[in-house]
Amino acid sequence: MNKREIVKNGLFKTNPLFILLLGMCPALAITNKVDNAIGMGIAVIFVLVLSNVVISLIRKIVPSEIRIPVFIVIIATFVTCISLLMQAYAYNIFVSLGIFLPLITVNCIIYGRAEAFASKNNVLDSAIDALASGGGFAMAIIMVSVVRELLGTGHIIITNLFNSDMVLFSTINMWNWLGNLINPSNHTFISDFFSKHSISILVEPVGAFLVLGFLIAIVNVIVNKTKLRKESAGVSK
Amino acid sequence: MKFNLSKGPYLRSRQSTTKKMLALSASLLIVWIASIVSHSLVYEFYYGMMAFLIGLTSLVTTFLVDILMAFSKGKRGKEIFKFTLKSYSYVTALIFALCLPVGTPLYVVAIGAIVGTLIGKHLFGGFGFNIFNPAAIGRVFVGLSFATKLTVPNVSMYDLSAGATVTGAANWTNIKLPGSYMFKDLFLGGYPSALGESFTILLLIIGLFLIITGIANWRLMVTYLLTISLTALGLSFAFNTGNEIFYVLKHVLTGGILFGTVFMITDPVTAPKDPYGKILYAIGAGFLTMLIRVNSSYPEGMAFSLLIMNILVPTIDSLVRGVTSRKTWLKYSLITSFLVISCLLNVVIAKNITFNEGTAYVNSEANIVLRGDTYE
């Protein structure tokens, strides 16, 4: 397998959330804010890359009979590391992720990649695969959270992970800037309109199921379309 | 000699689904017109027009959704029209519109209608395959998302706190109805409520008509009302409200219960198929309705209880398979014990748990309103 194919597989073809339906628990539970999704995505990429690299390094030493306990120890170690690091440097994200941070230990994506890829391939390929799969997962949960936060609260606010007071991006500011050009005396009228007409149920757990279901449906439609096109192209050749 | 057996069913009723649905929508139309008239008389002409527009918006939106679904299923030309007719979405649209209060913004009506028909019906495979009542799905979605926007004229937001409009604005557990109301108002409406809910005398007549013509199942209606009345009676005795009959009538006639009894719980698609199962289903729905009404922070539980019971329908169906035709004594004793248990459980929970101080049933302030002083 060449490297380009690995990246393509991880991000799109076998996207962990949309195609393989792995890691559903965090994807449903913490995607009510874009901030949380970014934090979870980074944590998963961190654990996935390190555990994949280490497992790939020791794949020839570890006999297959005891590989599962060895994987568990390695993955749990890295998860504990990142949860300690987050508690120290990104406390707000640590609090809002709550129990779902330690639960990365039992995330199927990480076991899946360790078992299916890292234990059979060399270090560089494993690292690339981890980045691609983790990236695919992060991309997917960020997509879900963007839809949920935008429709559920009427705005998206992305803050610096390490300093929650520092706002990196906010649709409120954007609308206020635009509102200032149109009507300087009441420049918040656009953002007020959006927050007034938000569908608050989407921030609730029910909304997670609805949004994820619709996104998976859309992705499947696209995947089927491209498959059909490729098949028909193959036939005409 | 060769016998040719055609495929079942062998017993054919003269009533077709289309005929039933037409009768149902005619009754809904009457309720709609009545609500338009009563809203223009009680409030002003503007609200009558709004009542008309809410129904129209719901109808148009569901038709658009149907056409879109037909199009995505690859139907073209005349087939689209056929598909739209066979989905019977006008019934869903009218039921959904009639359980909204008159102050609902039209875009909220449209969103609820889209969610109800698209998620509640078409995603499960269209008419006949939906496991949840589409109108109830739309109502709950709208109620949970836009609780503050479902308003009734002349009732301030303060009175409607705690999302008081889940299926009926008129609830005496935490709304003090503005002004005083006569006993006849229980039947003729005139107090703040959703569009189709308050004109109960009309609903009773329509319910009787639907039962006599066999369009709606009497078991569902009667058991549901019986469970609620018994529970209300139990609560009345347990809390010494006095005037028990009046208290029971208030529980049954205000809020969304009668409208739900006539039009929602009788939905043949989502109810169990077995007569005995239907009775158990209605008892469960009645129990949950009273549980939510009395013991939770939501004032009305009709739509919620219906959706919860819809989940349990496959379980009920498999539990009662073949029971209908035999073991009569067991059947009746089970039904009676379920009724008694659901009544007692509600009373015990209400006595022991106060989920929300202030809105809870046992709170003394709420009791003053419950005694019906405003009605006499």
Place this chain on the structure above:
Amino acid sequence: MNKRVITYPLILGSVVLLSTFLLAFVYNITKPIIEENAIIRENQVVLDLFPGAEIKVVEGELTKDEKDAGLTSVVKADDNYVYTFNTKGFKEGFVFLIAIDGEGNFNAFHIVSSMDTPGHVDNVRSKNYSDIFIDKSYDTEFGDNLIITGSTYTSGAVADAVKIAGQHYGRIK
């Protein structure tokens, strides 16, 4: 004798050992930062009430009554004694501060978090309510004055806390 009986535990053991070293390393790096942050967060609320004050922890064991009433910490900000309560109230997680100044008068009341219905919390949060005990001496008997009908649980917890804070102040004075 099978060789695997020795090699497998050895491999597993060494992996566990290496992980332990890594964890110990990360733990030692992050521990002081986590502790420092915790103290900053705790004092932040007190600093909101008394900006720029110097904060010291008041030493001494809490009595059983005080613990039962939900008193979690007592700090001294300049001359003011600040009592942090984490009580049950209507529902677990009702956190608020009560402060007594150097002359023995209640001078601040601040609700950090509450799980009760917002309307009931607002009753307790209102100035009318805190005016009942603000600027009164710590040994005043309030009785039922501090209990609001309708918000009984929430205001009851505050009433208890005011009594306990006064007792504690009297004890250490």
